[in-house]
Amino acid sequence: MAEKAFVMIKPNAVKRGLIGEIIKRYEQKGLKVVAMKMIKMKKAQAEELYKVHQGKDFYQPLIEFILSGPVVVMIIEGPRVIEAVRSINGETDPLKAQAGSIRGEFGISVRKNIVHASDSIQSAEQEWKIFFEENEIFEYLCGFENEL
């Protein structure tokens, strides 16, 4: 089965009307969205998602920010998808992110850095299980896969 990444469009990006712009970038790279929904995250889900950062200075404000509005959560599949998505997103600090990356083009704040993506196959599975049931993940042929 193809590798999966968990990806989230953060509340500031939803409020700025960037949902389509962001998803377009994953799709045009050839990656496949296999699950997606808009949610108001629960506090327990935010704490689980960011548990590795518990105790750090930015943890509490990060949780508050993530709960501050709706987010779009997705599972994306493709070859080397973790690397692919992180490269499309750009570095954590938008001012250091490569021009042309999502954070490079649309971000200014480290905390409110537009998108989240898993950093390994293992963390991806832990993360998407916070938000999705197995029956919400779809298997389908994408793009030219249908026409060959």
Ligand code: RTP
């Ligand atoms: P992400 O997990 O969101 O894809 O981002 P990342 O791997 O590039 O960054 P990570 O180190 O995992 O940090 C998670 C999120 O915490 C916020 N953050 N704020 N100094 C700060 O104020 C600070 N550092 C990190 C960011 O929202 C970052 O995406």
Ligand code: MG
């Ligand atoms: Mg991270």
